[in-house]
Amino acid sequence: MDLRFTAEDDAFRAEVRAFIDAALPQDVRRKMAEGRSLTKDEIVHWQRTLNARHWATPSWPREHGGPGWSVVQRYIFLDELHQAPAPEPLSFNVNMIGPVLFTFGTAEQKARFLPRIANLDDWWCQGFSEPGAGSDLASLKTSARRDGEHYVVNGQKTWQGMGHHADWMFTLVRTDATSKPQAGITMLLIDIKSPGVTVRPIITIDGRHEVNEVFLDEVRVPLACRVGEENKGWDITKFLLGNERTGIARIGMSKHLLRRAKTLATQVDDDPAVLTRVREKAALIEIELKALEVTQMRLLDAMRDHSARPDARSSILKVKGTELRQAAAELLLQVAGPAAARCVGEFEDAADAMSTIAPIAFNLRAASIYGGSNEVQKNILAKAVLGL
Amino acid sequence: MNFALSDDQRMLQDTVERLVLRDYGFEQRKAYAAEPGGWSRQMWRTLAEMGLLALPFPEAQGGLGGGAVDVLLVMQAFGKALPLEPLLSTMVIGGAILRGANPAQLDRWVGAIAAGDMTLAWAHGESGSRYRLHDVACRAQHDTEGWVLDGSKALVLHGDSADRLLVSARSAGAQRDPAGISLFMVDAQAPGIVREASATHDGRRAADIRFDKVRVDESDLIGMAGAALPLIQSATEAAIAALAAEAVGVMDTALAMTVEYLKTRQQFGGPIARFQALQHRAAEMLIALEQSRSMAMYAALMLDEPDALERSKALSAVKVQIGQAARFVGQQAIQLHGGIGVTDEYAVGHCHKRLAMMDLQFGDVDHHLAQFARAGGFISTEAIA
Numbered sequence: 001m002d003l004r005f006t007a008e009d010d011a012f013r014a015e016v017r018a019f020i021d022a023a024l025p026q027d028v029r030r031k032m033a034e035g036r037s038l039t040k041d042e043i044v045h046w047q048r049t050l051n052a053r054h055w056a057t058p059s060w061p062r063e064h065g066g067p068g069w070s071v072v073q074r075y076i077f078l079d080e081l082h083q084a085p086a087p088e089p090l091s092f093n094v095n096m097i098g099p100v101l102f103t104f105g106t107a108e109q110k111a112r113f114l115p116r117i118a119n120l121d122d123w124w125c126q127g128f129s130e131p132g133a134g135s136d137l138a139s140l141k142t143s144a145r146r147d148g149e150h151y152v153v154n155g156q157k158t159w160q161g162m163g164h165h166a167d168w169m170f171t172l173v174r175t176d177a178t179s180k181p182q183a184g185i186t187m188l189l190i191d192i193k194s195p196g197v198t199v200r201p202i203i204t205i206d207g208r209h210e211v212n213e214v215f216l217d218e219v220r221v222p223l224a225c226r227v228g229e230e231n232k233g234w235d236i237t238k239f240l241l242g243n244e245r246t247g248i249a250r251i252g253m254s255k256h257l258l259r260r261a262k263t264l265a266t267q268v269d270d271d272p273a274v275l276t277r278v279r280e281k282a283a284l285i286e287i288e289l290k291a292l293e294v295t296q297m298r299l300l301d302a303m304r305d306h307s308a309r310p311d312a313r314s315s316i317l318k319v320k321g322t323e324l325r326q327a328a329a330e331l332l333l334q335v336a337g338p339a340a341a342r343c344v345g346e347f348e349d350a351a352d353a354m355s356t357i358a359p360i361a362f363n364l365r366a367a368s369i370y371g372g373s374n375e376v377q378k379n380i381l382a383k384a385v386l387g388l
Numbered sequence: 389m390n391f392a393l394s395d396d397q398r399m400l401q402d403t404v405e406r407l408v409l410r411d412y413g414f415e416q417r418k419a420y421a422a423e424p425g426g427w428s429r430q431m432w433r434t435l436a437e438m439g440l441l442a443l444p445f446p447e448a449q450g451g452l453g454g455g456a457v458d459v460l461l462v463m464q465a466f467g468k469a470l471p472l473e474p475l476l477s478t479m480v481i482g483g484a485i486l487r488g489a490n491p492a493q494l495d496r497w498v499g500a501i502a503a504g505d506m507t508l509a510w511a512h513g514e515s516g517s518r519y520r521l522h523d524v525a526c527r528a529q530h531d532t533e534g535w536v537l538d539g540s541k542a543l544v545l546h547g548d549s550a551d552r553l554l555v556s557a558r559s560a561g562a563q564r565d566p567a568g569i570s571l572f573m574v575d576a577q578a579p580g581i582v583r584e585a586s587a588t589h590d591g592r593r594a595a596d597i598r599f600d601k602v603r604v605d606e607s608d609l610i611g612m613a614g615a616a617l618p619l620i621q622s623a624t625e626a627a628i629a630a631l632a633a634e635a636v637g638v639m640d641t642a643l644a645m646t647v648e649y650l651k652t653r654q655q656f657g658g659p660i661a662r663f664q665a666l667q668h669r670a671a672e673m674l675i676a677l678e679q680s681r682s683m684a685m686y687a688a689l690m691l692d693e694p695d696a697l698e699r700s701k702a703l704s705a706v707k708v709q710i711g712q713a714a715r716f717v718g719q720q721a722i723q724l725h726g727g728i729g730v731t732d733e734y735a736v737g738h739c740h741k742r743l744a745m746m747d748l749q750f751g752d753v754d755h756h757l758a759q760f761a762r763a764g765g766f767i768s769t770e771a772i773a
Contacts, residue, residue, distance in 0.1 A: 001397070001457050002390045003689045009389065072389055255767055263769040276761070283761040287705045290766060294682035301391040316675050381674055382667035386647050 016080045032085040035356035047120040056089040071300040082252025092124045093117045104228045125163040127171030138181040144173035153219040163212035185233040189225040206359035249321030257328035312384035315377035322367040329361040404465035412469035414735040425549030426593040427472040436504030444483030449498040456688040460633045467637020474546040478508040480630040484623035488611035509550035515542040519751040522566045528557035537602040547595030548585035571616040573608045590745040625703045629687035632710045642721035642739040676713035683709045704756035711753035714743035
């Protein structure tokens with residue numbers, strides 16, 4: 001047993017860091033460091049820069065254009081991105097629909113979509129949740145009926161992250177209303193520009209436009225855009241949700257927030273009692289984060305041995321990872337003090353960087369809700385790991 | 389990065405786990421506690437036969453030359469039984485302190501320790517010294533015939549039954565000077581030693597020990613006179629790593645008992661495991677346990693870190709995380725058991741008491757949190773202007 005990274009791992013980390021330093025536009029790095037929103041062009045440009053080296057698709061096998069990295073290398077790569085900080089490759093594309101298509105897609109679907117997914121030529125969003133189907137996803141009601149060579153889709157989807165940039169939406173629809181909820185679900189690929197699709201913004205408590213709702217009114221979807229068999233969408237969904245857990249704890253992001261908080265603390269308050277308290281609060285988060293880093297490596301190591309099945313213990317990474325990220329952001333907000341009160345528009349880049357701190361903390365309230373709420377994760381741990 | 393165990397390590401772990409299953413049930417533990425000294429001499433012989441007492445000592449002197457991971461595996465597996473034997477003080481602290489011993493001393497001592505004929509107690513803490521490793525009032529005076537020890541040590545774990553005492557005493561300087569502390573291997577039966585035994589809350593025994601003009605031979609001074617603090621520091625770090633592993637074992641037992649209880653206890657017409665409030669609490673215990681398991685591994689890794697500041701920071705972090713997790717798991721194990729959990733006859737309350745006492749050994753959460761924070765933590769502030 002040896003928890004240390006090998007010399008090769010360290011060399012790989014140095015290579016990733018050097019590349020980010022050289023290739024990441026300074027302005028994008030600054031915006032990320034200050035917690036500002038990026039434009040669509042900035043995100044697309046960065047993903048294409050990564051994709052030119054096959055780095056935009058870390059978990060993809062080589063035959064589909066991935067870099068052929070080990071789980072440890074994938075972890076190091078993400079950690080470096082988070083710490084830089086640099087944008088991750090768009091998760092909807094490379095962690096969600098990409099692996100679904102190279103696993104369940106037809107030859108035509110793979111040829112048509114995979115290269116464009118990797119290069120962010122097509123921007124994808126996720127059409128899963130509905131106003132009445134959140135944690136209980138299988139209760140979704142958006143319907144699809146067959147009409148010749150098409151499905152006709154009606155319903156409403158919600159929480160489409162970055163959906164206002166999207167070209168396509170991978171969508172769960174109900175194709176059989178009579179069988180058990182999970183057994184009547186199909187996955188369709190819907191072109192957002194299709195007649196009958198309406199995308200509307202949802203402004204969240206951080207004042208930003210990140211998520212959307214999507215209305216589907218008699219939308220015609222070719223049969224060629226169905227993934228897998230009709231009524232077999234739930235199996236694909238389980239695959240998708242359990243697929244990429246490598247970076248789920250977002251440890252590098254928490255480190256970045258803590259570094260910002262600790263640095264700011266030395267500048268804004270000279271009361272030694274307050275400084276000590278801030279340092280000890282940061283210390284508690286740092287310590288749990290160190291444990292989580294090892295926990296994450298243990299689970300990666302287990303995945304190396306049984307790469308086929310996701311480990312239910314990865315719910316620990318989700319729960320603890322989001323709790324720590326939230327705690328780090330709370331600390332940063334507290335350290336920032338009254339200067340954090342200024343509220344400016346999402347893209348007002350000229351405003352001082354203190355104005356982004358509260359939005360980061362507010363935005364992160366969603367982290368323990370999306371991707372399976374932390375309560376759902378605890379249900380999973382209780383049932384699948386403890387057998388309760 | 390590699391979490392796989394070697395064949396030898398797997399065998400070591402299996403052997404201790406089998407021993408615990410066969411010979412260290414809670415009822416057997418009660419019988420061991422009733423023996424003189426409060427632990428089982430037979431168990432100690434078994435540990436010696438299995439080679440566990442020789443684990444950390446150099447091979448040249450009859451030890452096994454085992455590393456921190458081997459100690460981790462043993463303490464974790466043995467910890468599940470809430471063991472009473474002086475394994476920590478003899479094998480772990482003894483192992484660390486004797487790294488400062490010379491070959492002649494190792495020749496004299498390691499064989500007897502490995503054979504189970506010599507148990508050790510760590511006679512370092514004094515009344516009022518709390519967690520300050522350099523706070524030593526006990527005096528050691530040098531004369532032509534060797535050394536003379538005077539002073540008192542407080543609540544020395546297994547101090548009543550130990551064959552030898554590892555004693556820190558000040559050969560120079562004032563009570564809280566970092567320099568001037570020396571270490572001695574002292575025969576517990578030596579004239580001038582008075583030991584007053586008492587029980588501890590986790591079912592063990594300890595002694596307040598008075599030294600009144602106790603003569604110690606020159607050959608029983610360990611390392612250089614007046615320069616023992618680094619050795620004391622590293623023994624403390626080794627003890628923290630071992631306690632972390634033991635705590636994981638105790639938490640394993642506490643969680644396993646709790647899960648079993650939730651499945652079998654019937655209330656409101658069915659097993660209480662069906663209540664989500666209790667399921668979530670158990671899931672939170674699992675998270676705390678797995679984080680602790682990770683931190684115990686990290687502790688074993690960092691014991692070999694050459695940079696003293698990094699090492700000490702890491703072990704402080706370990707003690708903080710383990711202390712917090714252990715308190716949560718121990719307390720919630722009782723809570724989820726309900727009334728039976730607070731009874732003396734049932735094991736889960738003893739898990740909690742053991743975990744609670746561990747926090748008070750070698751620096752508690754507050755002590756190590758302050759140390760860690762003062763040292764700047766893991767994350768530097770330099771990267772951003």
